[in-house]
Amino acid sequence: MSPSSPIVVLDSGLGGLTVVRALQAALPHEDLLYFGDTARVPWGSKSPANVCAFVRQIIAYLRPHDPKHVLLACNTATALALPAVRSEFPGLSISGVIDPGARAAIEAAGAKAEPIIGIIATEATVRSKAYERAIHRRRHYARLLLRPAPLLVPIIEEGRTAQDPLVRLALRQYLTPLVERNIDVLVLGCTHYPMLKGLIAQMVGRHVRVIDSAEQCAEDVARRLRTAGLMRGAADARIGSRLRCFVTDQSERFALLAARFLQRTVEPPTLVPLDELTRAGERVRTMRRAV
Numbered sequence: 001m002s003p004s005s006p007i008v009v010l011d012s013g014l015g016g017l018t019v020v021r022a023l024q025a026a027l028p029h030e031d032l033l034y035f036g037d038t039a040r041v042p043w044g045s046k047s048p049a050n051v052c053a054f055v056r057q058i059i060a061y062l063r064p065h066d067p068k069h070v071l072l073a074c075n076t077a078t079a080l081a082l083p084a085v086r087s088e089f090p091g092l093s094i095s096g097v098i099d100p101g102a103r104a105a106i107e108a109a110g111a112k113a114e115p116i117i118g119i120i121a122t123e124a125t126v127r128s129k130a131y132e133r134a135i136h137r138r139r140h141y142a143r144l145l146l147r148p149a150p151l152l153v154p155i156i157e158e159g160r161t162a163q164d165p166l167v168r169l170a171l172r173q174y175l176t177p178l179v180e181r182n183i184d185v186l187v188l189g190c191t192h193y194p195m196l197k198g199l200i201a202q203m204v205g206r207h208v209r210v211i212d213s214a215e216q217c218a219e220d221v222a223r224r225l226r227t228a229g230l231m232r233g234a235a236d237a238r239i240g241s242r243l244r245c246f247v248t249d250q251s252e253r254f255a256l257l258a259a260r261f262l263q264r265t266v267e268p269p270t271l272v273p274l275d276e277l278t279r280a281g282e283r284v285r286t287m288r289r290a291v
Contacts (some may be wrong), residue, residue: 015192016073039249044122057281101213102134119261120187
């Protein structure tokens with residue numbers, strides 16, 4: 001790999017594009033490869049074994065592009081698969097979204113002796129207790145209130161917006177119990193949720209800090225590249241860095257919704273059949289067994 005190598009960003013569907021937007025702002029000269037596993041979204045209701053397999057397959061499929069960093073732009077994947085894929089791809093720099101989000105939540109809580117931090121996330125992320133571990137490593141006396149929000153990812157993937165009555169009804173169901181318990185901070189524990197950040201902030205009130213970890217993730221990736229000497233300079237970059245997208249289903253629909261996520265048009269995505277991903281994942285497992 002070299003400074004001109006791309007950064008890989010992967011997610012179950014569209015949500016990781018909120019992180020792509022932050023990366024493009026923080027690292028405007030970098031080429032990005034985005035993979036949305038749209039045929040198998042949402043990952044939040046899948047077993048840990050399946051989520052690990054999905055992430056392994058995607059990384060293996062994109063490995064020939066020689067990425068200099070891989071970002072799991074999915075809280076579920078970070079919670080369930082990050083340690084496993086780091087061990088399976090030992091020469092590759094891989095990070096997730098939970099630690100940056102946890103750090104931002106603690107900073108937002110300020111000096112309050114026992115802040116109440118609410119977290120909405122997928123069912124798998126809540127079950128993993130990854131946020132509890134990440135926050136309590138840094139702030140022992142924070143009170144955490146976690147609430148699974150399984151309807152939000154499918155609703156957002158359908159292209160529904162904050163004006164949709166169904167969106168408002170679902171958010172009210174998930175947020176009201178947290179607001180009634182006087183949370184100080186709310187973590188959006190899924191990269192899809194920032195698409196509704198404005199409405200969420202309105203519903204929880206001005207006194208609650210709403211944490212979207214996308215910017216913190218971008219800063220974390222920039223720090224890693226800088227430390228490794230892999231930051232791409234303006235002199236080495238083409239005019240207008242490139243974003244290439246890969247999906248496993250509904251490529252036309254993806255392009256339309258991606259434009260709303262990124263607030264710009266995107267190139268038509270490459271459609272990747274699931275059997276190609278499966279073969280790529282199996283090659284990695286075979287090679288690991290042979291070592």
